Amino acid sequence: MNTAQRQFNRAIFAAIATGFFMLIIAAGAVVWAFQRTQDIGQRVTHSIEIEAAIANLNRLDERIEAARRGFLLEGDKRFLRTFEVTAAEIPHKINDMAKLTADNPDQIRRVEQYRKLAKNYLDLVEKSIANKRAGITTVPGSSLLDKADIAVSQQLRDLSDTMSSAERDLLEKRTTREHAGILLSTSIGIVAATILLLVSFGTIWVVRRTLAALSVAGEQLRLLNGDLESAVAERTAELQRANAEIQRFAYIVSHDLRSPLVNVMGFTSELAAAIEPLSELLEMAEERIPDSVTDEARYAVRENLPESVGFIRTSTEKMDRLINAILRLSREGRRMLAPEAVDMNALVTSIIDSLQHRVGELGVTMKAEPLPTVITDKLAIEQILSNLIENAIKYLKADRPGTIIIRGQKENSRVLIEVEDNGRGIDPKDHERIFDLFRRSGTQDQPGEGIGLAHVRALAHRLGGTISCTSALENGATFRLSLPKDLAPQQGSNT
Known part of the structure; x- marks a missing residue:
């Protein structure tokens, strides 16, 4: 890839990344605008609720006054019952008003003032009703209200008007902000949609261009693979001959x-x-x-x-x-491998049984955990496991009871088999060296020529597997054999 192509690709990537970044910002702005509009809408609703509560209190005051006038004029007790029910309801409505205006210090002050005036007004009404019952008339002429009644009533109406006016002002401001918020949300939405369209068209264009390039590259790769397969086949034949x-x-x-x-x-x-x-x-x-x-x-x-x-x-x-x-x-x-389904549990049991006399003499504990069945060359896998288990027995420590564990599990298309012991261990620097021909590790107090593990690795490679070791001195060793679950049949001979 030349420099111009790389710069073009970087520019395309930067443009797409910038577009998506702006889209994220726009989405965040839309969310913010929506939340702001929702908050303003809640405040508008709140103002409307307060105005409704003020109107409800005015309605109750008018009902109180009508009930009092009816009782004073006609003496009908039904007006008295209406007064009592309404008078009992007024404190609750004032408490509701106090809760609604809890976020407005000016309205809180007015509500408390209204509470005192309402109590004073109810006291005056109750007094006039009591005088009516007692036959006392203190109101001059044909009027039913004295000066105190008129003054309190006027104060209540003025205070209600003041509270309503304050809420209407707030409602007007909040409505204006709500309209502005809606306009802002709409604008941001349009901008976000525009950015989304631009990013979409840009992405589609880049994807189509990339697919075209991939198609060309795929064709080139197909041609290269054909040449590579020929080269690999030729190289494999050369390696087989070598x-x-x-x-x-x-x-x-x-x-x-x-x-x-x-x-x-x-x-x-x-x-x-x-x-x-x-x-x-x-x-x-x-x-x-x-x-x-x-x-x-x-x-x-x-x-x-x-x-x-x-x-x-x-x-x-x-x-x-x-x-x-x-x-x-x-x-x-030179031996032709013969893949077959090998019962690994039976195979390991057979190997352990053949070594039972040595195991008994040394007091070694052998543990064979369940192993999966493998399709492989039975003779080769038996030689590998026999060598590993015999080595584990050979290099146990005399000052502690020996324990050898054979375990296995499936890993996708492969099988992992482990032979673990608690013997003398192997120096980490020798973990690869021990698989070389005629190379050994540690104290040479056991018979051998350093061929066993080299033979194990050669067999593992022939079976399409690998062999590795993890160990530390004095802490035992674990040999891990990785094999394909299904060894493909061999075609022809190696010779």
Whole structure:
């Protein structure tokens, strides 16, 4: 990709990112405007409720006055009952008014003033009713109200008008703000919709352009994959030929080494057989001619020669084991794998049973947890697990009871099998080294040539798997074998 293309892609990305960022801001603004409009609407409703409450109080005052006039003029007790019910309702309505105006200090003050005037007015009304019942008339002429009644009534009406006027002013302001909020919300919504359309069109254009580029790239990739598959097939064939050549070379070398080794072993046996007559001859010479036998001759026949023969024999035996191991690896590499459904639980049980005599002698606790069935080469997997379990037994610590756990589980299309022990452990720096041929770790107090784990890794690779180790010195080791659940059948031979 050239510099101009990269800059263009960055510009497109920046434009889309900016558009979405502005869209987020617009969405937030819409939410804010909606909440603000909703709040203003609630305040408008609140003002209307207060005005309705004031009108309701005025209505109750008028009902009180009408009931009093009716009773004073006609003496009908129905007017008295209307007065009593209405007079009992007025304090509750005033309390409701106080709750509604709790957010307005001026209205709170007016409500308290109204409460006092209403109580004074009710006291005057009750007094006039009581005078009527007692036959006392203090009102001059044909009027039913005295000066005190008229003054209190006027004060109540003036106070109601003041409260209503204040709420109407608030209502007008809040209505104006509500209209402004609606206009702002509408404007923000239009801006947000415009931004959304621009971002949508821009995104569609970029997506179509990207799809076209992907189509071209896909075609190029298809052509490259065709070439790559051919290259991989060719490379795989080369690797198979090289692997087969290495295996044949190992086989030939091991056979060529076997011939001189057999000669060395034969001559060693002849030297070992010659030691006995030489020792007898030396003894006869010491008996008959003591002075003719030197110390060097005695040392050579009785110590140096047997020791040298022993060293040669030990070395040839080790060489013989190494050659046999190389031959075994070579044969295993050339063997055709035969995938089959392997009952891993039965396989592990069989391996543990074959080692039961050693397990019993050492007091080792073997735990085999349920294992999944695997379609793989039975002989190869058996060799892998046998080697791992035998190593676990071999390298346990003598100062604590040995415990070995074999467990397994499915992980998507693969199976993970673990062999865990509480033995002497492996230095972390040797976790990879131990899988190399002829390499070992730690104190070499157990027999072996360093071939087992190399053989395990080679078998694991042939089965399409991997083998790894996690361990710390003195804290045991865990070997993890990862295999495909289903090993594909092999086509042809490796040779």
